[in-house]
Amino acid sequence: MTKLKPWWLAIRPKTLPASISPIILGTALAYQIGFFDGLLFALALCCALLLQIAVNLANDYFDARSGVDTEHRLGPVRVSQSGLVSPEIVKRALIVVSLLAVAAGIALSWLSSWWLLAFGVGAVVAVFIYSGGPWPLASNAMGEITVFFFFGWLAVGGTYFALAGSINMHVLGFGTVAGLLSAAIMLVNNIRDIPTDSVAGKHTLAVILGDHRARMAYRLLLVAAILVHLVVSFPHGLISVIPLVFMAPLFRRLAVDINRLEGKQLNTLLAQTAKLELFYCLLASAVLVVI
Incomplete structure (x- = not known):
């Protein structure tokens, strides 16, 4: 294994589209009413990507330190738990990436509105309390709500605000769709991990609901x-x-697969749900730009 391979595993590139697709949707909504700035768009993308990478590194570090991740893990390899990278090195990388996200956020706020800085601070704090701290959000049934807010309302609405200087219910409506699909991604992840999370004492929404009701959710x-x-x-x-016409077959397949897939098979459903969000945001953005 090359020296870069563990870091490729650590940043979990398959999760990155979920962070940039709402940014594209928010940009399309602003473009529709005549607002677009390439530099602001690029900075918003950088913020989203860096924050997503920071979240992935934080999960890797804190879950290994707390003992949540074990050799029985069903999800992707965690480099701290597996010994590919020492937890201390992962922690340093987390701090560096978080500082880069802060720098991008400050630049975005300076060029657009300082109100964005408040959202940025909240996002950085969320990175560390999502799986760390005395009351981790991910371990206390707050995972789906957190991603709904940050990958829905904040990502779509914040991008729109950065470009257009305002916000409205129409934009938050599209942010709600993106947030619901992001929450679905998180829920599949937690359904897969019910056996190991139960043993580790994590009270995710899936653990609380139970397997059957979580799949219904x-x-x-x-x-x-x-x-x-x-x-x-x-x-x-x-x-x-x-967008719904083109995506109807995928919606239908996911609704069927959630009932029949088990264990590691749910990793496939997780990836397909992430694709669903990406395709939705891209198709909806294309329609918004055209009309």
Whole structure:
């Protein structure tokens, strides 16, 4: 294994589209009403990517330190737990990436609005308390709510605000769809980990609901995302249905697969749900730009 391979595993590149797709959607919403700035867009993308990488490093470090990650883990390899990289080195990388995210956030705030700095500070704090601290959000049924807010309302709404200088319910509606799909990604992750999380004492939403009801909740998130999209897109006419038409087969397959896949098989569903969010944001963005 090359020296860079463990770090490639640590940043978990398959999770990165979930961080940039809401930024693209927020940008498309601003572009639709005549606001676009390439530099602000690039800085928003940098912030999102760096924060996602920081979250992944934080999860790797804190879960290894707390003993949550073991050799029985069903998800992707964690470099701290597996010994590929020492926890102390991962911690240093986490601090460096977080500082880079702060720098990008300050630049974005300076060029757009200092109100964005408050959101940025909240995002950085969330990186560390999501899986660390005395009351980790991820271990106390707050994972889905956290990603809904940060990958939905904050990512879409914050990007729109940075470009257009305002916010409205229409934008938050699209942010709600992105947030619901992000929450679905997190829920699949937690359904897969119910056996190991239960032993480790993590009280995720999936552990609390139980396997059957958690799978029902996943389907409800998909249905809710479809319904919210129809509501917020209604003013745009029939063209707004295009994303759902193209994605209907994927929605249907995921709704079926959640009932039949078990254990490590759920990693496939996790990846497919992430693709669902990416495709939705890209298709919705394309429609918004065209109309």
